[in-house]
Amino acid sequence: MKKAVILFLMISLLVGCATVTLYRAVGDNKAKLSRLAVGMSKDEALAIMGTKPIILPDTIINNPYRIASIHGARQKFEIVYYVTDVLVEDGIIDDNELTPIVFFNNELQGWGWDYVNNIR
Numbered sequence: 001m002k003k004a005v006i007l008f009l010m011i012s013l014l015v016g017c018a019t020v021t022l023y024r025a026v027g028d029n030k031a032k033l034s035r036l037a038v039g040m041s042k043d044e045a046l047a048i049m050g051t052k053p054i055i056l057p058d059t060i061i062n063n064p065y066r067i068a069s070i071h072g073a074r075q076k077f078e079i080v081y082y083v084t085d086v087l088v089e090d091g092i093i094d095d096n097e098l099t100p101i102v103f104f105n106n107e108l109q110g111w112g113w114d115y116v117n118n119i120r
Contacts, residue, residue, distance in 0.1 A: 023086055025054040025061065026097075030084040033099060033111060042078075042106040049082055049101070059091070065098060072119040078103045079116065 035048045046064075054061040064080040071077075084099040101111040102119065109115070 022056055022089075025056065026083045026086055029063070029082045030099070033084065036101070036108060036111060038108055038110060040108045042103050042108065045101060045103075045108045046080070049080075054083075061093070064101075065093065070116070070120065075104055077109065077119060 029049065032049050036045055050063045053063060061083050063082060065083050066081040068079050068081070069076055070079060079100045079102050081098040081100050083093055083097055085097045087094070087097055099111060100113065100116045102109045102115055109119075
């Protein structure tokens with residue numbers, strides 16, 4: 001019985017640490033957004049945001065998480081997505097937990113869903 005209680009406490013502690021680490025990791029990504037400036041190069045922006053994966057006990061989150069392109073009225077934009085929020089701890093990263101960072105000709109144009117929605 002005593003061993004079972006100790007095992008349960010150890011597992012609870014590990015799960016709790018993983019959650020804290022996840023929140024800290026995505027919180028770091030969110031904080032880095034404030035260091036971005038429109039007009040900086042893509043290389044500068046990626047250096048600020050980071051390109052190394054976040055390695056957690058139970059998962060790996062790529063930085064950037066996803067890369068895509070969209071066509072605006074006359075231009076093609078590259079969008080780099082970073083995980084910046086954990087809204088539901090379900091093991092699934094949804095779009096509402098990502099922040100898009102938008103580039104045109106390797107120059108930072110803006111970031112956030114409002115910006116993306118305005119260029120479509």
